[in-house]
Amino acid sequence: MDTKLDYIKKQLHTSGYKLTPQREATVKVLLENEQDHLSAEDVYLLVKEKSPEIGLATVYRTLELLTELKVVDKINFGDGVSRYDLRKEGDNHFHHHLVCIQCGSVQEIEEDLLDDVEAIVEDKFKFKVKDHRLTFHGVCNICQDK
Amino acid sequence: MDTKLDYIKKQLHTSGYKLTPQREATVKVLLENEQDHLSAEDVYLLVKEKSPEIGLATVYRTLELLTELKVVDKINFGDGVSRYDLRKEGDNHFHHHLVCIQCGSVQEIEEDLLDDVEAIVEDKFKFKVKDHRLTFHGVCNICQDK
DNA sequence: GTGTTTATTTATAATCATTACAATTTTAAA
DNA sequence: TTTAAAATTGTAATGATTATAAATAAACAC
Structure with missing residues (x-):
């Protein structure tokens, strides 16, 4: 069922990063909104609904980390904000x-x-x-x- | 010789914009650095060498105007700054x-x-x-x- | 389990590119 | 020239992102 989530967890683990609740919550939001192109702020607000204690800086750091792991792509449509786009597994x-x-x-x-x-x-x-x-x-x- | 400059001047004129010294100086810098991908700040510093009285806001506004006229393309390589790329005439x-x-x-x-x-x-x-x-x-x- | 080291998070402040603003100057055309 | 609109200037404001320092949590040796 949750193969994508598992895949991402494994990516984090094999790269030596810890699976914190904040990271997991952020990834879940990305998975639940795959068709959208969310900005960091968008992600922050969505994660906050389920995990109100998360900080904006953590979301930024997590998205940067996922970009580095090639789990997401950081894209830019020229409107002044970066957006994050989940890659398909193995893409x-x-x-x-x-x-x-x-x-x-x-x-x-x-x-x-x-x-x-x-x-x-x-x-x-x-x-x-x-x-x-x-x-x-x-x-x-x-x-x-x- | 200066066909490109003339072309851009004409583009400005036919679109109802004035050819000010600041705009001309900015366009000249772009023409002299065609192979580079200059940021607004880069352009500002280069224009300032010849026309020290120019303001940063004017450079931003001129580049925006040239983008609108499709004389330049505003591009982004993900490093946090917009860069400006002269289009070939008629491209x-x-x-x-x-x-x-x-x-x-x-x-x-x-x-x-x-x-x-x-x-x-x-x-x-x-x-x-x-x-x-x-x-x-x-x-x-x-x-x-x- | 306890203690220790290191990674992570938090809240907030700082940074940096870009845009808005108000006053002044320049332009182009009557 | 006079005049009205357009453009420029310097600076302040904005807004996204990043850095910082203190607090917390995780992993790991003992």
Whole structure:
């Protein structure tokens, strides 16, 4: 059931970090809001509902730690706040995002779109690709129907 | 000779903005440092060398204006500052970037890598693509030779 | 279990990039 | 030139994030 949570716990443990109640609560919030792109403040407020004693700095530190462990990706849509996006277990690259310039919605897509492109980059520029970030800006299907 | 500068001046004018000495000085700095990815603070310091009376707020406002006019792209490499990247005249999308995770260098590439990918996104997700941002993280050719 | 060392958390203060503000200056056009 | 709108300046305010120091909790040897 809770395989994702277990996976993340194991990641923490094997990297030598402790599993504190605060870290567990933060991870649970991320798992319960997988489709959203929460800011640190968002996460803080949600964690606080269940664990009111948590501090904002702890949430920041935990998110930074999870980023380092590649459990989440820290992303930025240009609105001045960092957002955190849970990676799929074993995924080796970022989700791609479709940002609607009319309604602001963010859709996440999982497709492997860049295999060919990465091959070109590696070959032509002798650049060893480890990861990528791809965001499209445009008009979502809902806004197109207006 | 100064076609790019002229082009930008025209863009300002046709959009109803005035060509002030501060704006011109800012644009010149961007043109003289095309390969770099300058932060607002970087631009401010460079402009100040030639035009010491300029204010930081003016640089911020000018860069914002140029972003709006699509003369520059505001980009973010996750280090807490926005950087500004001059677009090629008539270009309709962002440069792509190769960020080296070892030495931190940023290489800019101009290739049209995403035409096929955009077609897939438009078709499969009914998302009308207007622009995109693509960054690769990996190891540059210099660091590979170590 | 007790004590000890180290990691973690907390609350708050500090930092840093960016934006807002009010007063002043400049621009462009009548 | 006069004038009205636009732009700039210096500074203050904002807001996200990070650093700090004291307190707490965890792991581990004995």
